[in-house]
Amino acid sequence: MATRILIVDDHPIMCQGLRTALSKHTDVEIVGEANCGLDAVRRVEELNPDVVIMDVELPDIDGIEATRQIVSDHRTKIIAFSGYARGSYAQGMFDAGARAYLLKQCIEKELMEAINAVMAGQTYLSADMAKTMGYEQAAGIIDRKGAQLEGLTSREREVLKLLAEGKTTSDIADALHVDVSTVKTHRMHLENKLKLHSTADLIKFAIKAGLVHL
Known part of the structure; x- marks a missing residue:
């Protein structure tokens, strides 16, 4: 193709x-x-x-x-x-x-x-x-x-972006119309793929990668 x-x-x-x-x-x-x-x-x-x-x-x-x-x-x-x-x-x-x-x-x-x-x-x-x-x-x-974004799915990017914007797990679930457990699963995948294990580190990554900007 x-x-x-x-x-x-x-x-x-x-x-x-x-x-x-x-x-x-x-x-x-x-x-x-x-x-x-x-x-x-x-x-x-x-x-x-x-x-x-x-x-x-x-x-x-x-x-x-x-x-x-x-x-x-x-x-x-x-x-x-x-x-x-x-x-x-x-x-x-x-x-x-x-x-x-x-x-x-x-x-x-x-x-x-x-x-x-x-x-x-x-x-x-x-x-x-x-x-x-x-x-x-x-x-x-x-x-x-930013190069690591290639390994994320579109939904994982959405979750990361919303997390970096200060949304809680419940807020993200409501915004994406999914269960809280689904958001937690996406977050676990993000942490494993990016080798980051705190909310602060995920937010820093999102800013550096251009998903959100100050």
Whole structure:
């Protein structure tokens, strides 16, 4: 089955270039485009793509905030696609939940490598970006708690998000229309998967992973 991709960029010529490059590959399918952050969030809700290729600098909300909103509710993978080799941009995108960071001058082969990597549950940082930042700093950026979200189910993410928002077990059960025992089971799975065993640690993880923000 082809990987379904949403392109997010406020420059039509960049969207067209990506569409042209990716259309050569039978294992990917472009399902739509968005030209701003809020539209990206709406289009993900509508289309449920496997991967979003996300510009960082966008009108209304930027790519970092759009990524944070998308990964908090969906299992869609985000590939940051930026014209800027800035460590702060890469850090922000990975912290928000992106799985890859590419520079816009990357070659088509590298773009496909990034798509395949994130679909396999891996992180990816372009070679040029890693060289610009320094490999030690680059390794530190991609080794983040956000990567562990990949191992959680959508319901476990919901429970974690509500827990981090200060909801009690009973509150979460009411919000999700499930039994208290079901919420406790999800929490047990969260603790085992994340190797965290206190409410405080779970909340810290949720904040670092971008599920909630202060």
